Amino acid sequence: MTSSAQMPISRFPVPALSEMPADIRDRLLAVQEKSGFIPNVFLVLAHRPEEFRAFFAYHDALMDKPGNLSKAEREMIVVATSNANQCQYCVVAHGAILRIRAKNPLIADQVAINYRKADITERQKAMLDFAMRVAFEAYAIGDDDIATLAGHGFDQEDVWDIAAIAAFFGMSNRLANVTSMRPNDEFYTLGR
Template sequence: MSQPTISRFPVPELGDLPDDIREKILAVQEKSGFVPNVFLTLAHRPDEFRAFFAYHDALMEKDGGLTKAEREMIVVATSGANSCLYCVVAHGAILRIRAKNPRLADQLATNHRKAEITPRQRAMLDFALKVALNSAAVEDADLEALRAAGFSDQDAWDIGAIAAFFALSNRLANLASMRPNDEFYLLGRLPKG
């Protein structure tokens, strides 16, 4: 049986890509042991690839009031609400590793209200889901609820920006019918032996 395609759109060969994009993809492959399909799927539009990953990295790799695991929690919960298989599977794997909890990603992708999280994290995800699903309804009271949970205004911006960025990512992944890499499904589920 042949492997299904990873995208409805053209997937360029690594050797045909601009040097900077090829180098970024090879660096990711070196770190993770495989090339996540999102890199190959988006590479057919080099300018958009660069913009997408610049904003992704600015949101997800920075220091601040949110941990890297909490940033991934936002991605998984909002991607589940947006029915994005690729992002739930890929970021679920990252979350399992960063949170050191093999159950959390599945819980968040389904219903964060039933997940093994703190009240602070629930407030974070309540807000993130409102931004992802009904941003026109965000009010000052939503920011007050975040402040009451211990988040700064900069944290609130980060939560909202991650939810908004991944709403775009979810829609692109669904548009392309992007297939998650098989490697993602088992990452972080079992302790390393």
């Protein structure tokens, strides 16, 4: 059995920190200082610096903004849709973030496996129902879907946020799967 430390984190080249543009290297070092390690997504995406910058600018705009969706709810969207897209990296990494943000060691596993049975609110289940519809049937979304969310207290900006997070991570899931991005071992124990 090969140890996970010996497994490649991507099937594409991963640049050394010393080879990265200064702004990207600085961001990775700041992440490492804050969390104690560099999540592999940063290393893998550094293969394409312009795309790295665009990816994380949009990621940060969606995931770190103020609004009616809590940071934990944003992570629920990522975990549920990433599981449906069979993205191991995103389920493991964002599952860890969800456990921390929700202050609940069970929630990420519940949401990933079957959010309909998870210990979340009806409002959150409606949010995830809509996110899944965006992930797989965006072409069929109509006014009734928006009305259902409004009935749970979501406003128009919330609807946009839910849709944008599901859509962005659909792209991220596909890229993570194609690159064979490996989750860092550290993620498995965070928030447990």
